[in-house]
Amino acid sequence: DAGVIQSPRHEVTEMGQEVTLRCKPISGHDYLFWYRQTMMRGLELLIYFNNNVPIDDSGMPEDRFSAKMPNASFSTLKIQPSEPRDSAVYFCASSFGRDQPQHFGDGTRLSIL
Amino acid sequence: EDKVVQSPLSLVVHEGDTVTLNCSYEVTNFRSLLWYKQEKKAPTFLFMLTSSGIEKKSGRLSSILDKKELFSILNITATQTGDSAIYLCAVPTDSWGKLQFGAGTQVVVTP
Numbered sequence: 001d002a003g004v005i006q007s008p009r010h011e012v013t014e015m016g017q018e019v020t021l022r023c024k025p026i027s028g029h030d031y032l033f034w035y036r037q038t039m040m041r042g043l044e045l046l047i048y049f050n051n052n053v054p055i056d057d058s059g060m061p062e063d064r065f066s067a068k069m070p071n072a073s074f075s076t077l078k079i080q081p082s083e084p085r086d087s088a089v090y091f092c093a094s095s096f097g098r099d100q101p102q103h104f105g106d107g108t109r110l111s112i113l
Numbered sequence: 114e115d116k117v118v119q120s121p122l123s124l125v126v127h128e129g130d131t132v133t134l135n136c137s138y139e140v141t142n143f144r145s146l147l148w149y150k151q152e153k154k155a156p157t158f159l160f161m162l163t164s165s166g167i168e169k170k171s172g173r174l175s176s177i178l179d180k181k182e183l184f185s186i187l188n189i190t191a192t193q194t195g196d197s198a199i200y201l202c203a204v205p206t207d208s209w210g211k212l213q214f215g216a217g218t219q220v221v222v223t224p
Contacts (some may be wrong), residue, residue, distance in 0.1 A: 004155075019184045031209075031210065039136050042214060042215075042217065043156070043201065043214040043217075044213065045211060045213075048209070048211060050209060055209050056207070056209070056211060061147075091155060091156075095210065097210075098144055098188060098208070098210040099144060099205065099210055100210075101147060101158040101161055102158070102210075102212065103158065104155035104156050104157070105155055106154045107154060107155055
């Protein structure tokens with residue numbers, strides 16, 4: 001079975017540019033989570049969806065961050081405008097059911113110059 | 114405030130040694146505790162624990178939960194270099210399954 005698929009794997013861009021990260025969850029999973037991982041702060045939850053509806057976006061750091069899930073098989077995380085402090089690895093994860101293990105994608109390594 | 118604390122933050126062992134990792138938590142309405150292994154890329158799921166005193170085992174890895182003392186341990190026996198990774202502990206903190214992760218324990222196994 002295909003796991004969680006994220007794209008791009010790496011992104012390098014200049015400060016001020018718009019960045020869009022993409023995620024395809026595992027088919028049939030009804031929860032989707034976006035995380036950010038840095039050395040300083042570890043793994044932080046940004047936002048999560050249940051059945052395509054955002055449930056909790058309290059982890060989104062600023063209004064520059066937005067996330068959408070237009071259908072059950074696709075989600076995006078957008079940063080506009082990007083800043084150097086947004087540099088991190090961004091993970092998407094999905095799960096089937098509330099208390100089931102989350103399965104992570106390989107992440108997008110984002111560098112903002 | 115919900116808390117998940119892992120110890121030690123890092124350790125270095127020789128191949129063949131046994132490793133014990135700790136995860137303590139303070140969470141309202143505890144339901145489960147999960148362990149993940151992270152090598153170079155994504156965290157991969159190891160165990161989910163819901164009941165005290167029942168050991169979960171997979172090969173050389175095992176884990177147990179103590180709901181009275183609010184902690185879990187992850188044991189790795191006969192360590193191999195492939196066990197080198199960051200081990201993460203996580204606990205759901207809301208009714209939807211939102212996970213709070215600990216800072217992780219970095220394990221380095223030397224030949």
